Amino acid sequence: xxxxxxxxxxxxxxxxxxxxxxxxxxxxxxxxxxxxxxxxxxxxxxxxxxxxxxxxxxxxxxxxxxxxxxxxxxxxxxxxxxxxxxxxxxxxxxxxxxxxxxxxxxxxxxxxxxxxxxxxxxxxxxxxxxxxxxxxxxxxxxxxxxxxxxxxxxxxxxxxxx
Amino acid sequence: xxxxxxxxxxxxxxxxxxxxxxxxxxxxxxxxxxxxxxxxxxxxxxxxxxxxxxxxxxxxxxxxxxxxxxxxxxxxxxxxxxxxxxxxxxxxxxxxxxxxxxxxxxxxxxxxxxxxxxxxxxxxxxxxxxxxxxxxxxxxxxxxxxxxxxxxxxxxxxxxxxxxxxxxxxxxxxxxxxxxxxxxxxxxxxxxxxxxxxxxxxxxxxxxxxxxxxxxxxxxxxxxxxxxxxxxxxxxxxxxxxxxxxxxxxxxxxxxxxx
Amino acid sequence: xxxxxxxxxxxxxxxxxxxxxxxxxxxxxxxxxxxxxxxxxxxxxxxxxxxxxxxxxxxxxxxxxxxxxxxxxxxxxxxxxxxxxxxxxxxxxxxxxxxxxxxxxxxxxxxxxxxxxxxxxxxxxxxxxxxxxxxxxxxxxxxxxxxxxxxxxxxxxxxxxxxxxxxxxxxxxxxxxxxxxxxxxxxxxxxxxxxxxxxxxxxxxxxxxxxxxxxxxxxxxxxxxxxx
Numbered sequence: 032x033x034x035x036x037x038x039x040x041x042x043x044x045x046x047x048x049x050x051x052x053x054x055x056x057x058x059x060x061x062x063x064x065x066x067x068x069x070x071x072x073x074x075x076x077x078x079x080x081x082x083x084x085x086x087x088x089x090x091x092x093x094x095x096x097x098x099x100x101x102x103x104x105x106x107x108x109x110x111x112x113x114x115x116x117x118x119x120x121x122x123x124x125x126x127x128x129x130x131x132x133x134x135x136x137x138x139x140x141x142x143x144x145x146x147x148x149x150x151x152x153x154x155x156x157x158x159x160x161x162x163x164x165x166x167x168x169x170x171x172x173x174x175x176x177x178x179x180x181x182x183x184x185x186x187x188x189x190x191x192x193x
Numbered sequence: 194x195x196x197x198x199x200x201x202x203x204x205x206x207x208x209x210x211x212x213x214x215x216x217x218x219x220x221x222x223x224x225x226x227x228x229x230x231x232x233x234x235x236x237x238x239x240x241x242x243x244x245x246x247x248x249x250x251x252x253x254x255x256x257x258x259x260x261x262x263x264x265x266x267x268x269x270x271x272x273x274x275x276x277x278x279x280x281x282x283x284x285x286x287x288x289x290x291x292x293x294x295x296x297x298x299x300x301x302x303x304x305x306x307x308x309x310x311x312x313x314x315x316x317x318x319x320x321x322x323x324x325x326x327x328x329x330x331x332x333x334x335x336x337x338x339x340x341x342x343x344x345x346x347x348x349x350x351x352x353x354x355x356x357x358x359x360x361x362x363x364x365x366x367x368x369x370x371x372x373x374x375x376x377x378x379x380x381x382x383x384x385x386x387x388x389x390x391x392x393x394x395x396x397x398x399x400x401x402x403x404x405x406x407x408x409x410x411x412x413x414x415x416x417x418x419x420x421x422x423x424x425x426x427x428x429x430x431x432x433x434x435x436x437x438x439x440x441x442x443x444x445x446x447x448x449x450x451x452x
Numbered sequence: 453x454x455x456x457x458x459x460x461x462x463x464x465x466x467x468x469x470x471x472x473x474x475x476x477x478x479x480x481x482x483x484x485x486x487x488x489x490x491x492x493x494x495x496x497x498x499x500x501x502x503x504x505x506x507x508x509x510x511x512x513x514x515x516x517x518x519x520x521x522x523x524x525x526x527x528x529x530x531x532x533x534x535x536x537x538x539x540x541x542x543x544x545x546x547x548x549x550x551x552x553x554x555x556x557x558x559x560x561x562x563x564x565x566x567x568x569x570x571x572x573x574x575x576x577x578x579x580x581x582x583x584x585x586x587x588x589x590x591x592x593x594x595x596x597x598x599x600x601x602x603x604x605x606x607x608x609x610x611x612x613x614x615x616x617x618x619x620x621x622x623x624x625x626x627x628x629x630x631x632x633x634x635x636x637x638x639x640x641x642x643x644x645x646x647x648x649x650x651x652x653x654x655x656x657x658x659x660x661x662x663x664x665x666x667x668x669x670x671x672x673x674x675x676x677x678x679x680x
Binding site for chain 3: 219220222223224225226227228229230233234236237240250251255256257258259260263267270271305309313314315317318321322324325328329333334335337338341342345346349384385387388389390391392393394395396397398399400401402403404405407409410411413414416417418419420421422423424425429432433434435436437438440441442444445447448449450451
């Protein structure tokens with residue numbers, strides 16, 4: 032399976048993912064990487080129920096994904112890997128070589144986060160983590176939907192004024 | 194952490210409270226903003242149920258719950274009724290705040306995905322296409338508009354009403370609600386039916402809007418099909434409405450300059 | 453248009469714009485309805501319906517996901533219905549100009565929604581401490597402000613749209629030279645192409661979906677041939 036996108040999105044599986052990207056990319060498989068969710072079966076079930084027929088969903092921890100990032104090969108078609116925050120994605124990138132681009136699809140307001148885009152709010156810690164990703168050679172962009180203009184990390188940080 | 198099961202307890206939601214919540218749910222997106230999204234709307238809609246918490250309106254439990262419910266939330270607007278019902282039940286049952294917070298965060302995406310598939314991708318286009326077919330068949334303006342509004346809102350309002358009840362009954366176990374065929378299999382079936390209606394409606398709309406003979410309609414349809422396939426192949430990278438705006442802008446110039 | 457008609461159209465546009473997101477979402481904002489209402493208000497409901505039906509084909513594409521930007525069809529439909537009713541659908545160019553005016557208004561409405569949401573966020577921030585303390589009054593005030601702001605947004609969009617109609621659309625209609633046939637065929641074809649793309653996305657373009665659509669089209673084609 033080709034992983035079309037490594038996406039940071041605090042809503043994980045929602046309309047932008049299953050329809051907005053899912054239909055044009057022909058996504059057939061989603062992987063949520065979230066250490067806490069692995070322990071919460073009900074939460075994983077909630078996301079599974081929201082995954083359309085014809086699309087499968089796995090929930091992995093960073094460690095389990097890093098231990099066998101190739102189980103995705105058993106799936107045909109295209110896939111997307113989702114994390115709910117920047118920190119998890121940074122740990123994933125450190126653990127799994129070969130990730131070239133990370134897309135911020137949605138990081139919404141929380142105390143301590145400042146707006147960069149209508150759908151991206153970043154804290155100083157987020158910016159430090161994203162900076163570490165960029166320094167390791169990963170391209171970081173923000174793009175909620177295929178029709179939106181991708182915004183590079185430098186512009187995000189400048190817009191946020193954090 | 195485990196989720197409560199369906200019909201977990203004896204808590205009740207009186208009709209008057211439900212009615213108030215439903216009316217408020219019709220404005221759930223009124224204070225939509227990029228920070229809390231519809232969080233304030235959730236608090237506004239759930240408030241009548243919170244009045245029944247120990248201490249009543251303005252009591253400590255009421256104020257703590259209202260503050261909790263006003264935080265960031267985003268989902269499909271119609272399916273927020275499920276969330277509001279479930280969250281009201283959780284507050285009534287005295288579920289620990291941290292569990293409510295975790296649930297609130299977790300149900301944003303699933304209620305968004307399920308609602309987007311059922312409503313925006315299937316039910317709304319289906320109803321619009323039925324009304325377009327009525328237009329193509331010669332319906333009067335009143336009939337075409339009433340066909341659309343009547344059909345669409347029968348589903349829309351029923352979904353909101355049912356969602357509130359289903360959410361209240363399920364409490365934090367809404368995964369069972371989201372797993373119903375209504376959200377799992379119906380969207381694809383409705384979408385498939387819509388495509389059949391579209392195949393029927395589009396040539397009739399073209400004929401009535403242009404007044405062209407069948408051959409002319411066939412030419413327009415063929416060109417539209419080619420254009421549609423080309424746009425589809427761009428995989429969403431170009432918004433069709435923007436492309437249409439620029440094309441029609443150029444056509445304006447041609448219409449004025451050529452004759 | 454008389455000043456009273458302009459005022460009524462502006463209010464209708466604002467009302468439909470409010471339905472787009474903030475209140476109801478009963479879909480009177482959809483072009484099929486909003487354009488027809490505008491046409492009816494100006495005494496030409498059928499012309500409004502024609503423009504609304506064609507614009508609806510484009511609106512089939514719209515998916516109002518989360519914080520993404522999307523066209524605002526309520527004010528757009530009212531503007532398109534106004535233009536086509538002023539020109540008369542039988543007039544060459546009226547439909548094309550109406551659609552273009554509608555799409556420009558949809559873009560303006562889209563931009564205005566971003567601004568409106570920022571204004572509501574600022575208002576919510578000013579009451580954040582009260583809301584965080586569980587004040588129902590503060591929650592209601594933020595909500596009421598959101599509705600008032602959206603009404604103001606809709607009125608603002610419609611005032612600009614009506615100015616555009618007077619300054620740009622009417623002169624274009626007056627100077628239109630192209631004959632009727634292509635003047636209506638091109639905008640209908642463009643709108644239908646966007647609709648076809650939306651349907652392909654919606655159905656996944658599967659063989660089964662294409663077969664069902666083809667069957668529907670064959671039925672419509674037979675009906676058109678039989679009825680002449």
